[in-house]
Amino acid sequence: MSDLFDDDGGNAPALSVSQLSGAVKRVVEGEFGHVRVRGEVGRVSRPASGHLYLDLKDDRAVLASVVWKGVASKLAHQPEAGMEVIATGRLTTFPGQSRYQLVIEHIAPAGVGALMAMLEKRKAALAAEGLFAAERKQALPYLPEIIGVVTSPSGAVIRDILHRLRARFPRKVLVWPAVVQGAKCEAEVAAAVRGFNAFTPGGALPRPDVLIVARGGGSLEDLWGFNEEAVVRAVAESEIPVITAVGHETDTTLVDYAADRRAPTPTAAAEMAVPVRAELLATLAALEARRVAAMARRLEAGGQRLRDLSRALPRADAILAERQQRLDGLAMRLPQALLGFVQQKQLRLSKAAMRPMMLAQDVQHRREKLGEAARRLPQAFLNLVAHKRQDMGRHALRSAPLAREIQFNRKNLEALERTRQSLHYKNTLKRGFAIVRGDGAVVTDAKTAKKAAQIELEFADGRLKLGAGKPKPAAKKPVADQGSLF
Amino acid sequence: MSNVSKMSFEDAMGELEKLVGQLESGNVPLEESIKLYERGDALKKHCEKKLAEAEEKVAQITKGADGEATGATPVNYD
Numbered sequence: 001m002s003d004l005f006d007d008d009g010g011n012a013p014a015l016s017v018s019q020l021s022g023a024v025k026r027v028v029e030g031e032f033g034h035v036r037v038r039g040e041v042g043r044v045s046r047p048a049s050g051h052l053y054l055d056l057k058d059d060r061a062v063l064a065s066v067v068w069k070g071v072a073s074k075l076a077h078q079p080e081a082g083m084e085v086i087a088t089g090r091l092t093t094f095p096g097q098s099r100y101q102l103v104i105e106h107i108a109p110a111g112v113g114a115l116m117a118m119l120e121k122r123k124a125a126l127a128a129e130g131l132f133a134a135e136r137k138q139a140l141p142y143l144p145e146i147i148g149v150v151t152s153p154s155g156a157v158i159r160d161i162l163h164r165l166r167a168r169f170p171r172k173v174l175v176w177p178a179v180v181q182g183a184k185c186e187a188e189v190a191a192a193v194r195g196f197n198a199f200t201p202g203g204a205l206p207r208p209d210v211l212i213v214a215r216g217g218g219s220l221e222d223l224w225g226f227n228e229e230a231v232v233r234a235v236a237e238s239e240i241p242v243i244t245a246v247g248h249e250t251d252t253t254l255v256d257y258a259a260d261r262r263a264p265t266p267t268a269a270a271e272m273a274v275p276v277r278a279e280l281l282a283t284l285a286a287l288e289a290r291r292v293a294a295m296a297r298r299l300e301a302g303g304q305r306l307r308d309l310s311r312a313l314p315r316a317d318a319i320l321a322e323r324q325q326r327l328d329g330l331a332m333r334l335p336q337a338l339l340g341f342v343q344q345k346q347l348r349l350s351k352a353a354m355r356p357m358m359l360a361q362d363v364q365h366r367r368e369k370l371g372e373a374a375r376r377l378p379q380a381f382l383n384l385v386a387h388k389r390q391d392m393g394r395h396a397l398r399s400a401p402l403a404r405e406i407q408f409n410r411k412n413l414e415a416l417e418r419t420r421q422s423l424h425y426k427n428t429l430k431r432g433f434a435i436v437r438g439d440g441a442v443v444t445d446a447k448t449a450k451k452a453a454q455i456e457l458e459f460a461d462g463r464l465k466l467g468a469g470k471p472k473p474a475a476k477k478p479v480a481d482q483g484s485l486f
Numbered sequence: 487m488s489n490v491s492k493m494s495f496e497d498a499m500g501e502l503e504k505l506v507g508q509l510e511s512g513n514v515p516l517e518e519s520i521k522l523y524e525r526g527d528a529l530k531k532h533c534e535k536k537l538a539e540a541e542e543k544v545a546q547i548t549k550g551a552d553g554e555a556t557g558a559t560p561v562n563y564d
Contacts, residue, residue: 142496143536153546158563162544170542174558177546191553198555205547205555277540284499284533287506291526294509298519301512 021095028100032091037063037102038110041083054079056087056102064101065089071105076183076221079107082121084114115220119227123254126229131236132257138241140261140272141209146172147273148208148240150192153177157216157245157266164270169277174208180215185225189213189255190234197238210273211240213255214266217248226253235259245269429460490528495536502529 015023042055042062050069055062065087067075079085089104109115126132147165151157158175165171176192179185192213199207213235215226225231226246235242236258246253249264256262263269421427429435436443438452449455455466490498505526508514514522545558 142494153561153563162542162563166542170540172541172543173545175544175546175561176555177549188553192547195547195553195555205558277537280495280499280533281537284502284530284537287499287502288530290506291502291509291523291530294506294512295519295523298509298512298514298516302516 018095021093021098025093025095028091028093034088034090035102036086036088038084038086039063041079041081041085044079044081052079056085064099065104066101067104067107074183075107076224077107077109077115077118080118080121083118084110086110112220115224119254122227122229123257126232126254127257131232136236138260140241140243143169143275144171144209144273146174146206146208148196148211149173149175149214150178150189150196150211151175151214151266152180155216157214160266161212161214161270164267165274168271169274169280171274172206174205181218181222181225186228186230189225190230193231193234193238193242197240208240211238211242212245212263212266212269212273213242213259214245214263214269215247216266217251220251223247223251223253226255228254231255232258243269243272426460429458434459490525490532493529493532495533498529498532498536502526502533505529 037056039056039058042057044052044054046052050072052067052069052072054065054067056065057063067079072078077083085107086109087102087104087107089102089106091100092103093100109118123132130136149158149161151161153175162173165173174196176195178188178192180189193211196208196211199205201207213226215223223246226244232254235244235255241260242258243261243263244253244256244259245263245266245268246255252262261269261272263272425435435458436449437456437458438449439454440456443449443452443455457464457466488497493501505522509519509522509526544561544563546561547555548557548559550556
């Protein structure tokens with residue numbers, strides 16, 4: 001029998017699995033209804049349901065945990081893998097899978113060290129993207145017309161900024177009110193920076209030339225919104241240069257790394273934004289004085305140089321005097337020279353005086369030439385006549401050829417006259433022919449002769465008219481025909 | 487040379503400074519220095535005008551339901 005039953009448990013009654021699981025659940029939930037547990041966040045998963053599942057762990061154990069949707073959305077810090085956290089909640093069991101888990105009601109980084117570690121990690125990630133790179137930094141405008149300020153409208157920060165601006169250089173200021181602490185901080189500050197960038201220069205809402213993002217001092221938790229990615233990105237992407245002044249000088253948030261300039265305090269941000277007007281006025285006045293003085297010196301130096309040069313210049317009198325003297329000398333010599341010239345010419349004239357002999361010679365010479373020509377004239381004329389006569393003799397008319405020509409032509413003429421005489425019709429009439437005329441016209445055939453009213457015959461010795469009737473009127477027949485025409 | 491009236495304060499001031507330096511050097515021919523002097527006068531007047539435009543005006547952005555800017559109203563935080 002003892003082989004059949006292992007009787008180590010004695011006679012205690014056996015529990016069902018459900019009974020035991022239920023007992024465990026009561027014990028666990030009763031004993032651990034409110035626990036705080038510290039550990040590192042392990043695997044994190046966020047399904048679409050909105051619940052947050054994560055593991056808490058240390059070097060030897062793992063605790064499955066869940067943050068229900070309603071709680072997860074309200075957490076100030078979303079748990080990230082590797083973060084050291086303290087979670088508060090209750091343990092619950094999951095009998096169907098023989099599991100237990102922590103239902104977290106609050107979870108926060110375990111102290112400043114953990115937050116800083118997380119910050120470092122985020123900073124490294126954003127820096128790797130280049131958001132903090134020096135070459136992204138923009139120069140601030142020297143004298144902005146409009147300054148945009150993103151901060152809380154209540155509190156000392158905006159007043160500090162405005163006071164300092166007023167003291168240095170009063171400007172136009174646009175304040176974009178934003179919550180600078182808590183869960184809304186991230187979204188509102190990011191929206192403000194983006195909103196200012198969306199303004200158009202000179203529009204109804206004019207675009208600022210420089211932005212100040214400011215917040216007063218506070219705990220690391222208070223300033224946490226300025227470490228959030230949305231704010232950091234908005235500032236890094238801003239086309240308007242941004243000055244940040246978040247917290248006290250010792251506090252550095254991630255947005256400070258993304259800004260073009262980081263100011264230790266809001267007051268310092270105002271100082272960076274504008275120059276001191278009074279100093280500029282003084283600088284300008286000094287420049288003006290230097291400008292006027294420099295010009296005056298320049299003119300004085302030029303004047304001095306002119307005077308120096310003019311001193312070095314020889315005097316006009318001196319240059320002229322020598323020439324004047326030469327002129328005077330020459331002028332004095334001129335009348336004397338003229339006189340001398342005339343005398344010289346007179347002397348030559350007197351030497352070559354006009355004598356009658358000079359004319360006589362010329363007359364004699366010309367007379368000789370004339371006499372010579374006169375002597376030659378008669379002979380030359382005779383020569384010319386003889387020459388012309390010889391010429392004329394060559395072309396003289398001779399009568400014999402002309403007489404021959406006349407004789408020849410006369411014979412021709414007589415022959416032609418004879419022929420003409422023999423051909424005259426009256427000679428033909430003498431040989432017995434007659435000319436017949438009918439009504440005045442010559443008739444050469446019988447047909448015409450028959451029609452003629454009067455016939456006239458011409459003989460060699462006269463004319464004879466035949467037939468007494470008058471000529472028939474030529475118009476008679478055409479008149480008779482006219483009737484038939486109509 | 488650019489139109490003085492369109493210059494920023496900083497550019498005008500910078501050019502004025504450079505110009506005064508040139509004038510002071512005395513190396514510029516007289517005619518050129520007269521031109522510099524006159525341009526300096528225009529730059530100075532422009533800077534003075536910019537400095538005279540020093541009026542404080544503070545306005546606060548008013549926001550719509552989605553947090554977008556709808557306008558601005560004058561405000562006094564003192």
